[in-house]
Amino acid sequence: MNKNIDTKKIIISNPLKLDCGKEINNFPIAYETYGELNSEKSNAILVFHALTGDQYVSGKNPITNKDGWWSYVVGENKPIDTNKFFVICANVIGGCMGSYGPSTINESTGKQIGTDFPIITINDMVNAQYELIKYLEIEKLFAVVGGSMGGMQVLQFVANFPDKAKLAIPIACTSSHSAQNIAFNELGRQAIMADSKWENGFYSNYKLNPDKGLAVARMAAHITYLSEKGLQEKFGRKLQDRDSLRYGFEADFQIESYLRYQGSVFVDRFDANSYLYITRAMDYFDLSKQYKGNLSEAFKETKTKFFVISFTSDWLYPTSENREIVIALNSISADVGFVEIESDKGHDSFLLDVPSFLKTLGDYINSTYKVINERRI
């Protein structure tokens, strides 16, 4: 949470006009890159992270000392092979891993910005990251890829910059946040704001942290990332380190213990205000509304090739919502492929070891890269 993170960072000096009407400038974007940019600059892939992700896609995350969040997908000899591709990932604005967010220190006060931070949107996040692409002097990305909120950024990126990516792969996402998604996000936000240590968002001024609220938010959200079948198979009614029920409110069941653990490790790495801001950005996401209710209009200008992926057991961003993106693209005869991958791992499938997903994604990216390069010759 901006605790002396030694991360790659650029300062964006161009003013960025946010959807909320405010303007920001001289703000930091933290990012990480993997692999090398080739001399034609034709092998760059911009990866967008999801709600609680960060720029550390692969390798060891220096903050958590755990594997990067997309280690199954990005890395040497992985589906997005960093021997071949130059992978860029930036922390979104509003985040807490070095990019401009509520935990950024306001230099004039020496305090964290807290809830004085402006409300940001997916559109703002994407526009900020575009500045990074300009800074890296990449004229055209080979691909933009992301799952969940990362997928929303993929859609927004192509809509905003129709000629800046050859390939777009939105995974397990939606073009407009559903009532159910907003409801779950609101639950998480209320848990944080109900924590007396939240202090209207200025907890750092009091050396406090709304850990309890943030942990509950994470626990509730975590359930939505899994599937009923997955939960039942993994945990069932198994008891945690005990042979019988204790008739109390301790974590009798393994699932309880698991969720408590997920909550407790999350608060060590994530800022509560960032959680509020980023979930809000997701809730505000409605790409078709940006184009007067016609999603197809968002992609009318683009020649970008699309590959949309959903998962059978994802009830948070269900196949039907991913299909709407495909339908919108088909209705303007855009170049779009689509598959729903069979998996019991729920929404989290895109982050996990789901072999048919990893294989299809890797093969597709590699053969498309080959085809596009051959065409140029």
Added chain:
Amino acid sequence: MKEEFNIISNLIEENTRVLDVGCGNGDLMKFLQENKTKDIRGLEISKEKVQNCLSKGLTVIEGNAESDLKQFPKSSFDYVILSQTLQAFLNPELVINELLKVGKKAIVTIPNFGYWRVRLQLLFKGTMPVTENLPHEWYNTPNLHMCTIKDFYNFCSSKNIKIFKSIALKKSRISEINKSNLNYKNLDSHLGIFLIES
């Protein structure tokens, strides 16, 4: 298979937009991509086959022709191909109509149930025909609406669907079908290939 691909390829003009409905593992798409046009899409109902196609870099959508063709705009493809799949639909007439809406032209190939080898099996053995081209048993066949070359020919004329070209295939022998040889071709061909337009 190869002969069918060649015939289909010969019916298609170069650098046109093509949709292969029921594209399977993408063999025909690959063939056309190498020989005719880069601008080719596929629609396929089986997840596994869709993944195989995507792995080859082919642009394929997982979906059902009966419900998903309507998401494409009218005449958005120069050709829509339906290769040996018509008989597997619940409602072949609807699918043909959708094909002719989405495509300026459609290419439909049908395994001919009127082929003498097929007829003989029912006539002499008294069992549902199982041939090289129709390898399933009655209880596990995906084919719900088998038809003959003559059936399809008559269907087109009754529905005012223009037949630009109709080709009969027997082993690797290719011949044209017309009104006067229809009965003979219907008896002596294992596959019919039709280029049609609404």
